[in-house]
Amino acid sequence: MVASKVLIVDDSRAITKLVSSIAQQAGFTPVVASCARDIEHVLDDPTHFLCACVDYNLPDAPNGEAIDFVLGQAIPTFVLTGHLSETIRDTILSKPVIDYVPKETVQSFDYVGRLLVRLRDNRNVKILLVDDAKSSRTFMLALLARHNFNVLEADNGKTALKVIQQHPDIKVVVTDNEMPEMNGINLVSEIRKSYSSDQMAIIGISGTNALSLSARFLKNGANDYLTKPFSHEEFFTRIFRNLEFIENVDKAKYAANHDFLTDLTNRRAFFELAPALAQQAFTQDQSCCIAIMDLDKFKSINDTYGHDTGDEVLVEMAKRLKSHFREQTIITSRFGGEEFCVFFSNVSKDEAAGRLEFFRHHLETFAFELSNGQPLAVTTSIGLSAIKPDSDNTQLVIDQAISQADQALYQAKHQGRNLLVEF
Structure with a gap:
C-alpha cells in the first residue's frame, strides 16, 4: 500500500494548520497530534504514513522525546524547531531524522512542501x-x-x-x-x-x-x-x-518538446522524432503513414463559447488522441491551432485508416464534457497519406506525405466535414 498520510505533531494551531495545508496540496492526508501523548491515539497503522513532521519542543516532550517515539514507529521524520542553537542542532542530527526545518520564514515552509514531494517521488x-x-x-x-x-x-x-x-x-x-x-x-x-x-x-x-x-x-x-x-x-x-x-x-x-496547452509533442519535436522512427521502419520493410486532422468549425466554438472553452476542447481532443494511440511507434502531435498530426510507424495504410475512422466515429458519438457541465458535440476531418520508403532522404518523404495529407484534409472539409479522406 502506498503511504498517503503525513503525521504532524505540534502544539501550535497555526503551524499545524499551515503544514496540513501544505500536505494536502502535495496530495497527502494530514493527521494531527497537538502533543506527544496524542500520537498513539492518532496512529492507526504506521505503514500508512509517508513521514512525520514533529516539533522539537512540546509541552509534554520539551527535549525531542516525541521525535524518538515517532522514529521508534519506523516513520521517517523531519523536525520543526523554533529555537535552533548549536546544541539543539547537534541533538537533532544525532538522531536518524530526514532533516530539520527552522520555524523562521515563509521559505522554511516552502521547503516543507518541496520535501514532502521529494519524499514521495524519490522512490523512482x-x-x-x-x-x-x-x-x-x-x-x-x-x-x-x-x-x-x-x-x-x-x-x-x-x-x-x-x-x-x-x-x-x-x-x-x-x-x-x-x-x-x-x-x-x-x-x-x-x-x-x-x-x-x-x-x-x-x-x-x-x-x-x-x-x-x-x-x-x-x-x-x-x-x-x-x-x-x-x-x-x-x-x-x-x-x-x-x-x-x-x-x-x-x-x-x-x-521544449511538448505543446504547453495539450502536452502533446509539438511540431518541432515531431520533425525530430518522426524521421528516426520512419527510418527504423523502412529498414524492417514496414509501412508508415501520416494523418493530419483538425476540429470542424472550431472558430465558431471560440466565437460562441469563448477562447477558454476552445482551450478546453483542445485539451480534451489531446486526451482522446493519447488514449486511442498509445503505442511508442505512434507520435501524436499538435501542429498548431486546432490542427493535429498522427504519425504511424509499422502500420499499413489500411490499418491506419481503420483506426482513424474508429477515432472519428468516437468523437461524433461521445460529446466533450465542459467544465460548466454542458456537453459539446465536436467532430474532426482527417486526411491520410502513406509515406513512401526512401532511405536516402527520409525527411523529404515525410514532408511530401504531410503535404499530401493536407490535400486530403482539404478534400474532407470540401466534401462536408467529419470525414476521413485518403490521398
Missing part, C-alpha cells in the same frame, strides 16, 4: 553508490534510505558500469576513487562516454588529502566532489543540488 530516483569499502556504502545507504531513494551498489568501477548498463535511468552516481579493478576517476571518464553531466550526475568522494584530486574528478567530468569524512547535511545538499539540476534540465527539455 535511482542512486548508485560505488565504493570498495562495505562500511562506507552501508553508511551512505542508510542516509539515502531516510529519503526513500532507490539505491544500488557496486564495489568497483567495472561493476558500476555493469550496473549502469542494467539501469540506464540512474540519476546520480556517488563514487570513491581508491578502488581495485577501476578507480573512480577512470569510472567518471567511462560514464561520460555515454552520459552527459545533465543526464547522470557524478559526485566523487575520497578520504585522500591530495589537493589535486577534486580538480581531477571535475576535469574528467564529475559534477561535484566531497572529502571524507563529510557531514550528513553536506552529503544531502550535494545530492539534492545535483539531482535538482538534472531534473530542471529534464523539465526544460520536456517543455
